[in-house]
Amino acid sequence: MQSTAINTEQSIQYFTSESPADEAILICPEGFREYDARWWYGFAGAEQPAEINLAGITAVGAGLAHMVRQRGIEPAIVVGHDLRSYSFEIKTALIKGLISGGMQVFDIGLALSPMAYYAQFALNVPSVAMVTASHNENGWTGVKMGCERPYTFGPAEMAELKSIILEHQAEPAKGGSYNSVNNIEKLYSAALTKGRFFKRHLKVVVACGNGTAGLFAPQILRRIGCDVVEVDCAPDWNFPHYNPDPEAAPMQKAMAEAVRTYGADLAFGFDGDGDRCGVADHEGNIIYADRIGLLLARQFSEKHKASHFIVDVKSSGLFRSDPVLQAYQATVEYWKTGHSYIKRRMGECRALAAFEKSGHVFLNQPLGLGYDDGLATAIAVCEMLAAHPDQSLAALHRQLPASYATPTLNIPCCDTEKYGLVSRIQDYFANLFEAGGLFAGQKITELLTINGARVTVADGTWGLIRASSNKPDLVVVAESPVSLERRNDMLRAINDVLRQFGAGELPDFEGGF
Structure with a gap:
């Protein structure tokens, strides 16, 4: 054994x-x-x-x-x-x-x-x-x-x-x-870094929110040739500065400030147990994990033609329309949010990789062993930059089509009530879709109910309402490939649905609607 x-x-x-x-x-x-x-x-x-x-x-x-x-x-x-x-x-x-x-x-x-x-x-x-x-x-x-x-x-x-x-x-x-x-x-570190010492010298901020990743991430990234600036890497279970959550604004703010202060090429933020990774570019812009996933999918599909990718329902609609993925005959499937769902689905359809907006990235053979790993994600991003020595992460990111997305928004909702509430909201959208009704001012063109309700309208703008899997919350995400105003139209329409079903209202967020 x-x-x-x-x-x-x-x-x-x-x-x-x-x-x-x-x-x-x-x-x-x-x-x-x-x-x-x-x-x-x-x-x-x-x-x-x-x-x-x-x-x-x-x-x-x-x-x-x-x-x-x-x-x-x-x-x-x-x-x-x-x-x-x-x-x-x-x-x-x-x-x-x-x-x-x-x-x-x-x-x-x-x-x-x-x-x-x-x-x-x-x-x-x-x-x-x-x-x-x-x-x-x-x-x-x-x-x-x-x-x-x-x-x-x-x-x-x-x-x-x-x-x-x-x-x-x-x-x-x-x-x-x-x-x-x-x-x-020792064995894990060696397996991650074997054959990966990059000639491109990258200065990276590593932010860990005083979580467990601070004990491992800096040393592993140094092994691939990175100049590491440690931010909140000292272990402290009280999380004195912010919770180690790269999807939350406090950690993102710390990453953005540090990358500018230290003149780094990029910043990585790891969650408390190291299976998620957030990213900021050298300008201090947070790049949502689904967009990092799209950049990685482009990189992977160039080497592995006709690959299949999985993304969660919170992720960008750009995966379906991306011209680079289409040029390499890549296919993309939207699936349930949650590391267990994604890993299982990857195995069933032999997907090369999978991405969640929360920062979970899953690499399957030959890239990895099929599970989510924040450090493997960071190394993959460094490898992508090493393959483009004359371009910054910000420049690579600007090559993606524009879109206007929200962060993941959470609304408190009792664990014993949230699933029933989402089921009723799914029924509402199903009836509206069947009747040819309008939402956010346009006709509904697609309704995904595999995990909550993700409704897409004619111009590609979409919104999602789902139940959080690990906290007493509802989760809302919206994105528009057209404009910030269209994204906000979707948010206002979703807010009306939440009020209608007694679920409260969307929280305030930076750049809100």
């Missing part, structure tokens, strides 16, 4: 101690989300009550072990944790449950989510459980899980796991063991 290059130490004793005071299990059912688990764990002095405790986490581990055995999958799993102050104790409790259920645990320690995914391949282990709440505020915890690399759980698997745990179906099993893996970071 193990590669001889992997250093492990076996020890099980630490994980067989009794739970403190045999505490009662606490698990909030709503923490089992569409494709991972997220709970408010809290911290000393937190006013919000906890949604899960250590006994609950142990139950999650036992339930996951039971589910793996039920499916007839080899009972071996990679486990890692992010830098939050309580993540190690969460992981320890999770491992206790996994071992009690007969799992062979391979603990890679403090890690990024893509390091855990990589370890599945390096160790030839089918399953993964990464303890992280990604970019969520301090106090949140969670687990990203899968039992078939490179895929992670989707709604069906999460519902099955939830049922096993809440109905107390998990049974103990023999054969559990613990293995401490010592050198995954």
Whole structure:
């Protein structure tokens, strides 16, 4: 099962101690989300009550072990944790449950989510459980899980796991063991950077919001020849400056200011667990991840003709009309937002790469192993710039057709209500489309309901309303290839729909409508 290059130490004793005071299990059912688990764990002095405790986490581990055995999958799993102050104790409790259920645990320690995914391949282990709440505020915890690399759980698997745990179906099993893996970071870094030392000298800002990526990203980018300026890379689980979320305005502002201050060629911003990457050019302009994806898709399709790409429903409509992709016979498919959905769909249709507006980029063979990795994204951007030594990222970006897009906008909506609300909004648009009605002043030409409702009108302007998969929010995005005013017409029309269904109103944002 193990590669001889992997250093492990076996020890099980630490994980067989009794739970403190045999505490009662606490698990909030709503923490089992569409494709991972997220709970408010809290911290000393937190006013919000906890949604899960250590006994609950142990139950999650036992339930996951039971589910793996039920499916007839080899009972071996990679486990890692992010830098939050309580993540190690969460992981320890999770491992206790996994071992009690007969799992062979391979603990890679403090890690990024893509390091855990990589370890599945390096160790030839089918399953993964990464303890992280990604970019969520301090106090949140969670687990990203899968039992078939490179895929992670989707709604069906999460519902099955939830049922096993809440109905107390998990049974103990023999054969559990613990293995401490010592050198995954070294192997992961070598795999990412092998053969990639670029002659073009790039000065890059690396912003990490004091998240886990700050421990790894600067060193890896230096290995490919980058001159790295570190911004908020020191680990601090309190996230004192801003949450490590490259899709959010505070981190984007820090990236833009730093790239101008230090005269860098570009800036990368990584989320809390390193599976997403945001980008700013040398002028300090944030380039949304879907547009970075379109630039990368152009680069990839030149070398790999007739490639298929996946993009999420939040992403730019330019993918469908791009003349460069068309010249290379590339095809593009819009799919559900969410790393688990995208990874699964990539495998089904053998897509070369996939892109999400949130900053997840997925590279499939021969470019990668099929999972999302923020550092692999940054290296791909550097490789693209190395292939165009006389052009800046800003210049490459200006070669794309113009469009006027919003950032991702979030409207608070209760977890127990958001899906029903979106379903009613889908029905509203379906009836309007069928009747030939107008929206935002024009006839609807396309309605995608694979993940929320994405409505496109005659001039190519579109808007999306969907339920967030990991927070109690609705999500809205709009874009127009015509003008800012047409984008704002779409936003005003969407705002009217939100009011009509009692969902509140769109939030203010920079450059708003």
